[in-house]
Amino acid sequence: MEEEDEPAFDGNIKELPYIYVDNFTDKKKKAYFLSHVHSDHTFGLFGTEKVDDLINNNAKIYMSKESKTILEHRHGNFHRLKNIIKVINIGFPQRITTNGQSFQVTLIRATHMIGAVMFLFKTDENKTILFTGDFVIEKDKIRDLKELHDCDGNPLRIDAMYIDATFDNSIYEHFPTWDLCHEEVVKEIKSWLIDDNRRIALFHNNNPNGKHRGKVIGSHRLGYENIYKAIHDATGLRLFLKLEQEQELYRDFQSTKNVITNNRSSKIHICFNSDPQQMSHDFCGVSPGDGLRYLHIYVSAQRGRYYTPDQPAISKESEKSLYLRYSGHCSKSQLDHFIEYFSPARIVKFPRNHVGGRNYNAPTKKQPESRKRDVGNVKKQLPL
Numbered sequence: 102m103e104e105e106d107e108p109a110f111d112g113n114i115k116e117l118p119y120i121y122v123d124n125f126t127d128k129k130k131k132a133y134f135l136s137h138v139h140s141d142h143t144f145g146l147f148g149t150e151k152v153d154d155l156i157n158n159n160a161k162i163y164m165s166k167e168s169k170t171i172l173e174h175r176h177g178n179f180h181r182l183k184n185i186i187k188v189i190n191i192g193f194p195q196r197i198t199t200n201g202q203s204f205q206v207t208l209i210r211a212t213h214m215i216g217a218v219m220f221l222f223k224t225d226e227n228k229t230i231l232f233t234g235d236f237v238i239e240k241d242k243i244r245d246l247k248e249l250h251d252c253d254g255n256p257l258r259i260d261a262m263y264i265d266a267t268f269d270n271s272i273y274e275h276f277p278t279w280d281l282c283h284e285e286v287v288k289e290i291k292s293w294l295i296d297d298n299r300r301i302a303l304f305h306n307n308n309p310n311g312k313h314r315g316k317v318i319g320s321h322r323l324g325y326e327n328i329y330k331a332i333h334d335a336t337g338l339r340l341f342l343k344l345e346q347e348q349e350l351y352r353d354f355q356s357t358k359n360v361i362t363n364n365r366s367s368k369i370h371i372c373f374n375s376d377p378q379q380m381s382h383d384f385c386g387v388s389p390g391d392g393l394r395y396l397h398i399y400v401s402a403q404r405g406r407y408y409t410p411d412q413p414a415i416s417k418e419s420e421k422s423l424y425l426r427y428s429g430h431c432s433k434s435q436l437d438h439f440i441e442y443f444s445p446a447r448i449v450k451f452p453r454n455h456v457g458g459r460n461y462n463a464p465t466k467k468q469p470e471s472r473k474r475d476v477g478n479v480k481k482q483l484p485l
């Protein structure tokens with residue numbers, strides 16, 4: 102069974118009270134929307150009884166095709182759940198009627214990870230609501246989101262925006278662009294692999310031997326596939342990953358199907374050893390060899406603290422150890438720009454305890470005491 106974090110979002114869209122988004126704790130709804138499969142967005146979806154409740158209630162769960170595929174690989178009850186999952190094609194507005202209420206929804210790519218989408222809702226009262234899910238977008242690429250502009254290219258009027266504000270804090274004012282991250286990581290890999298004894302270990306903080314060991318094994322290991330693909334595309338290398346379940350998952354997607362290998366002798370592997378002093382890669386499943394020299398590349402958003410755009414995306418700790426300041430969420434400046442660009446009438450930021458502190462426009466409706474306690478007691482796990 103999949104692990105669950107605390108929920109990123111409480112599920113409620115005030116303007117659409119008969120649906121629930123990225124939260125499955127209230128089993129009385131008929132329509133649920135899932136933006137992506139990170140476990141803080143699937144809260145309440147795992148576990149036999151929970152699935153029973155949804156099936157008995159004849160609920161429907163709307164998501165992208167890729168999210169469905171990931172659930173198929175990871176959800177123990179998928180064979181039962183699949184009958185209530187409804188795939189919506191990205192970019193095609195769909196009309197949905199539930200509880201006698203009708204509205205339109207459009208899925209928009211959110212970049213964050215495979216299958217991640219935003220939801221653009223339009224009610225019959227002509228209200229427009231954007232739920233971003235977790236997302237990242239460069240400032241100059243907002244105009245490319247055609248679903249968020251009218252036919253003249255003007256930004257849509259947004260009545261309410263529910264927005265991923267994970268790094269809404271000035272210490273995360275900027276992150277390197279994904280393009281820069283890809284360019285620099287490829288360059289370092291190419292310049293390291295100059296003879297047959299050299300290898301690359303690529304580590305991200307959601308690998309199980311890392312400092313969050315035992316906490317985030319599972320869905321949060323996804324979201325780095327764009328880096329794997331960039332490396333493969335530029336070098337032809339396939340990355341060895343020891344977990345068979347994940348190998349199979351990546352093979353199911355066109356974009357990553359040739360990126361991961363089960364060849365333990367590959368020159369690059371996805372690493373499970375977070376300690377550069379412990380140079381052993383036994384736990385990573387790679388073929389052992391004499392005299393192998395490793396370059397460790399650590400992928401981390403937290404290392405992007407105080408980053409400024411005049412700096413490189415990679416910071417070098419030593420000749421053999423690099424940090425890639427990579428984030429799957431908007432920086433604070435991107436977030437501020439996105440909000441200003443659309444200037445929504447109402448904003449709800451999530452997660453409630455994002456690093457920027459309190460949600461400045463939290464819904465005024467009182468939360469049940471138990472929920473308050475739940476959220477208050479759990480220390481925030483930074484999505485990295």
Ligand SMILES: [Zn+2]
Nearest residue numbers: 137139213235
């Ligand atoms: Zn996420």
Ligand SMILES: [Zn+2]
Nearest residue numbers: 372373382385
């Ligand atoms: Zn390793």
